[in-house]
Amino acid sequence: MTIRIEELSKNYHGVDVLARVNLEIPTGAVVGLHGVNGSGKTMLMRAICGLIRPTSGHVYIDGVEVRAGASYPKRLGMLIEGPAFLPGYTALENLLLLASIRGVVGEDYLRGLVTMVGLDPDDKRKYRKFSLGMKQRLGIAAAIMEEPDIVVLDEPTNALDTSGVAMVKRVVSLLRDRGATVVLACHDFAVLKDLSDQIVHIAEGKIDEAYVFPDVIEEGYEHV
Numbered sequence: 419m420t421i422r423i424e425e426l427s428k429n430y431h432g433v434d435v436l437a438r439v440n441l442e443i444p445t446g447a448v449v450g451l452h453g454v455n456g457s458g459k460t461m462l463m464r465a466i467c468g469l470i471r472p473t474s475g476h477v478y479i480d481g482v483e484v485r486a487g488a489s490y491p492k493r494l495g496m497l498i499e500g501p502a503f504l505p506g507y508t509a510l511e512n513l514l515l516l517a518s519i520r521g522v523v524g525e526d527y528l529r530g531l532v533t534m535v536g537l538d539p540d541d542k543r544k545y546r547k548f549s550l551g552m553k554q555r556l557g558i559a560a561a562i563m564e565e566p567d568i569v570v571l572d573e574p575t576n577a578l579d580t581s582g583v584a585m586v587k588r589v590v591s592l593l594r595d596r597g598a599t600v601v602l603a604c605h606d607f608a609v610l611k612d613l614s615d616q617i618v619h620i621a622e623g624k625i626d627e628a629y630v631f632p633d634v635i636e637e638g639y640e641h642v
């Protein structure tokens with residue numbers, strides 16, 4: 419599915435946190451968002467997911483406008499700022515509950531998914547006892563569990579150990595093989611460069627240099 423962002427602005431108290439962003443992400447592309455803390459990466463991802471109402475401008479997914487509160491992208495999975503899980507449920511129970519809402523995936527599949535993200539489907543520990551990395555792994559599982567066509571991942575490697583980073587790479591590569599469109603933000607530039615077909619640099623809510631290809635990234639950007 420293609421994502422088209424047209425003249426998108428979001429203003430809070432007179433400050434443009436997104437300022438006339440234009441971006442076209444073709445089907446199957448993996449686009450990395452790069453920028454300092456507070457540059458607008460999360461805000462842009464929230465707009466793509468229909469979680470915020472833009473002050474002006476539009477987001478279209480396959481030509482259909484995303485409108486917060488009215489029209490959400492259907493085949494979209496996201497990991498944005500601590501997804502809500504039930505503290506008294508295990509990893510598997512949480513995913514089973516989410517899946518039951520739509521009823522599209524079964525327990526066997528979810529057990530495999532929990533294993534794939536490096537958790538144990540038979541682990542009886544409740545979510546409230548999870549470490550940060552375990553929570554992050556479960557968040558990734560929830561984002562991809564319904565085999566979405568668009569996946570938005572905000573800092574997927576946060577709190578993850580080396581095996582977790584390797585898992586994120588495997589997940590993105592699986593999504594790529596499936597032809598999903600992926601938007602991700604990651605402060606680890608080496609990881610971002612490794613995973614992305616295209617890197618978009620954002621500064622103060624503006625796309626500073628769209629479609630910066632990994633092989634032409636300037637030295638200066640490496641340290642953001």
Ligand SMILES: Nc1ncnc2c1ncn2[C@@H]1O[C@H](COP(=O)(O)OP(=O)(O)OP(=O)(O)O)[C@@H](O)[C@H]1O
Nearest residue numbers: 430431435453454455456457458459460461462603
């Ligand atoms: N609800 C809000 N009200 C007002 N300003 C906000 C709100 N949410 C975010 N902002 C501001 O929007 C700007 C962009 O924030 P955003 O979270 O998109 O940055 P980011 O690039 O994702 O940063 P990070 O790398 O730290 O995750 C920041 O200046 C932030 O303070």
